[in-house]
Amino acid sequence: MFCPEAVLLTSPAEPNIKGEKKSNTITVTYSAMADQKYKTARQKPEYVYLDQLNAESKTYIVRVVVAEKGRDTLSSKKTVRFQTLLLRDEKGNRMCGTLFGDQIEAFEEALQYLGEYDISAAPIKFIDEKWRTELDQFPYQMAFGSRTVIQPVHPELGPILPNYQPxxxxxxxxxxxxxxxxxxxxxxxxxxxxxxxxxxxxxxxxxxxxxxxxxxxxxxxxxxxxxxxxxxxxxxxxxxxxxxxxxxxxxxxxxxxxxxxxxxxxxxxxxxxxxxxxxxxxxxxxxxxxxxxxxxxxxxxxxVKYPGENKKIVSIAELRRKKPSNTIQEELLWIEVTIQTAGNEPTFHCRSVILALLVIRKNAYALRGQPLSLRLAMAQELWHSPLSTMTQKDCLGEVQLKFMP
CATH class of the missing domain: 2.40.50.140 (Nucleic acid-binding proteins)
Incomplete structure (x- = not known):
């Protein structure tokens, strides 16, 4: 279970981003301070992949996509606001990053969902095994401080908007x-x-x-x-x-x-x-x-959501006309069945009843590959009673068909 208190920074910080970016709500102009950092650094940062980072990494640049961006969340102790990011590099390596408190608003535009960025000078924190989740590919997470530099790879594209599809x-x-x-x-x-x-x-x-x-x-x-x-x-x-x-x-x-x-x-x-x-x-x-x-x-x-007391009984022919376009998910339909055998004996083995229902299921599979669930009340109990029998009156029953298109 993830514990935000385990990786909380002592003081939230504003992002340091290179370039210039404008939107319809805010205009942010960035200075050349980031370039100056590169000039005065003792060692020129080099591009690395996420699997090369650890708690000792100080001078590096990593190119990542924000593959997932969690929602603003309150910790289990109700004391810390945090937001989890899942970063992915071109090799498919994954590493989580975490924003705390005011950082969530400060980095809202700087780290957009599905955005691609060059990130440097972000502290890499070791995460104890008991705090790791299924998202953590490595025992490290990326934090964000006042010296963290975030540069959009394609700033000319502007904000990343939803791509609505029919x-x-x-x-x-x-x-x-x-x-x-x-x-x-x-x-x-x-x-x-x-x-x-x-x-x-x-x-x-x-x-x-x-x-x-x-x-x-x-x-x-x-x-x-x-x-x-x-x-x-x-x-x-x-x-x-x-x-x-x-x-x-x-x-x-x-x-x-x-x-x-x-x-x-x-x-x-x-x-x-x-x-x-x-x-x-x-x-x-x-x-x-x-x-x-x-x-x-x-x-x-x-x-379908609020069914009435009257059961909707249909015929096999009506079932065959069912298609995904005219069926609602979890729609309940009923068919009446009568199990008959040769001869005049009015009793039938229960397994014969269930086998007959399986035949109905096969014949009523009208959605051509769409899932169809068929259920008979007490069918499971009857199947486990091989020596019991049921009368012809018992065999005049109803079968519930549950459609899941």
């Missing part, structure tokens, strides 16, 4: 290194966080869902926000989601395919309540023009 364009595969930015119209917001316990029972997490849509496909997208992103401060800005179709953006979401296609939050995820850019404006215009279409999609989502 929902339909996101690959339905999982690559742990790939993350995507999307903008969508909100259809549903989960009211309260849900607690998820790990299988070993030693750890628990919290999750909260938001369902969005856009003009690129009819299939709504479920976004699962985890742990600190379930806090009220992130959801208080969506108070009227059921009445007003709000357009919001998400940065750095990860595809998830275990329960159908959805997306999960990660270390660098941000919720952008007022997205900007061409993609966002296009979606605003679409939402205003096609209000009824969005309302129909929201109705379908709410019917």
């Amino acid at each position: 929902i339909a364009s996101i690959p339905r595969t999982v690559d742990p290194d790939e993350k995507y930015d999307i903008v969508g119209v909100v259809l549903y917001v989960e009211e309260e966080p849900r607690k998820i316990e790990a299988r070993d029972g030693k750890r628990e997490s919290f999750v909260r869902e938001i369902v969005v849509t856009d003009e690129s496909c009819d299939q709504p997208l479920t976004i699962s926000l985890w742990n600190d992103l379930t806090a009220p401060k992130f959801f208080d800005k969506l108070p009227n989601w059921a009445e007003a179709f709000q357009v919001i953006g998400f940065r750095a979401l990860k595809p998830y395919t275990r329960r159908g296609f959805s997306m999960n939050s990660g270390m660098s995820t941000r919720i952008i309540y007022k997205p900007e850019g061409d993609r966002a404006r296009e979606l605003f215009d679409w939402a205003n023009l096609f209000h009824q279409k969005i309302l129909d999609r929201q109705t379908r989502v709410l019917e």
Whole structure:
């Protein structure tokens, strides 16, 4: 478990950045002090890789990309604000960096998510094994002080903005290194966080869902926000989601395919309540023009999230017409089944019932490769009772189909 107190600097410091950079909110002009440091140094810094750094490294330059940028977090003891950065060099080496307190605001523009930088004179701190996390490839972390020099490799590109993509364009595969930015119209917001316990029972997490849509496909997208992103401060800005179709953006979401296609939050995820850019404006215009279409999609989502008492019974033919475009994630459908055998004997072995259900599962696999879960009440108990039998009346039952497109 990471302990920010273990690597806390005694005094936060402003970044020392070469070059000149302007934005629509701040204008920062940098002096030639960094160049003067190079002239007066005893030894000229040389480019190194992250795996060459240790606590004794003083004179060096390392070129890295900010592969992950964590959120402003309060330590477990509620005494320290910190932000974790994951830096990666061109060889794929990784090293964490940590900002504390006022440094978080001071370095906000200096170290942008996915930005590439030359960094020098950043103290390298040894991290005891008990404080390391799965992010730490080496027993060292980078700190940032008043003498740290940060130089953008491509300052001419300006701020790194979200690259919003249509929902339909996101690959339905999982690559742990790939993350995507999307903008969508909100259809549903989960009211309260849900607690998820790990299988070993030693750890628990919290999750909260938001369902969005856009003009690129009819299939709504479920976004699962985890742990600190379930806090009220992130959801208080969506108070009227059921009445007003709000357009919001998400940065750095990860595809998830275990329960159908959805997306999960990660270390660098941000919720952008007022997205900007061409993609966002296009979606605003679409939402205003096609209000009824969005309302129909929201109705379908709410019917799944808040099912009524009446079960929706469908036929095999209707199942075959199901496609990802007309199926909502976790939609529940029911079919009626009757198990028959040759002869007049009105009793049947329970395994015959379950084998028949497997045949139904195969025949009803209408989504062409999409996951389909089929469940019969007490089926597992029946399977483990090979000598028991059930009457024909018992065999007139219902099978629940749970779709996860």
